[in-house]
Amino acid sequence: MFGSDSTTFLVIVLFKILTKITLAQQTPDYCVKGLCPKDTYHHVGCNTTRAFNSTCVKPKMVPMSTKRKNLLMMMHNRLRNHLASGKLDRYQKASNMSLMDWDDELAYLAELNVKQCVMEHDECRSTVKFFWAGQNLANRFQYPKLETYNLILKAFVKAWFKEHVDASMDYIRSYKEPPKEIM
Template sequence: NTVAGGKTKLKPACRMATMQWDDELAELAALNVKQCDMKHDACHNTDAFKYSGQNLAWITFYNTPNATKLSLRSIDLWYDEIEDTKMEYINKYPNGYRGPAIGHFTVMMADRNIRVGCAA
């Protein structure tokens, strides 16, 4: 809502998508987690989502993990890329973009993204 409402340095959203949960994407995310290897996997596209993306996060914790807190912390880490993001970057991303890492943020903000699936 912060970005969509224009409460950041970026333009307000004119057609922000509504995210919906997708079981198939969640299953693919779980398979990635089970590999215990912190890297994007080569096979995460589906028939429905030919150009799916992956946002990964590595968080160290010392107490009993809480999945909700870990998920929210991951989202915060990706959102923090807004500090390095400008509208001119978003308009070119990913084609022709040369600059700091903003891919996690742009994936979360892109209006064409309508489904999400997560695993921890």
């Protein structure tokens, strides 16, 4: 018969085993061949940890609260709708521009990119659900108490949207439909 110490030890061991099994089932293999559009691309989630790169200087992660996530999605979707409606000079109405929703897996991959402390697009951030995931980059050196995180987010989204001047309808028309098997 197990004593209380043995039972406690058994429960802890079972909890650790179940936790490892659950985590293994939840974390996709980002190193799997075929996940990136080109097999020569390195996936941001392949063989990485959640730790900041040693080259990062005084890094700080801003927690993405539900309120911030909603703000970011609302701003993106309003601007995308403005573009899709054909109300933006030089752009025709869009035929298939769905609303964007927050995705925790893409947010996790974005966090991995940020923690490298390199202001560059990663080669691949594809997921099974979002094979052609895009990416927006921005950074800001913040001085204490001058700006709220929400104001910074708003400035980032406005800056990203201003990039529409670098594109054209000809550029958009040059895109091909992704193969049906990955949609």
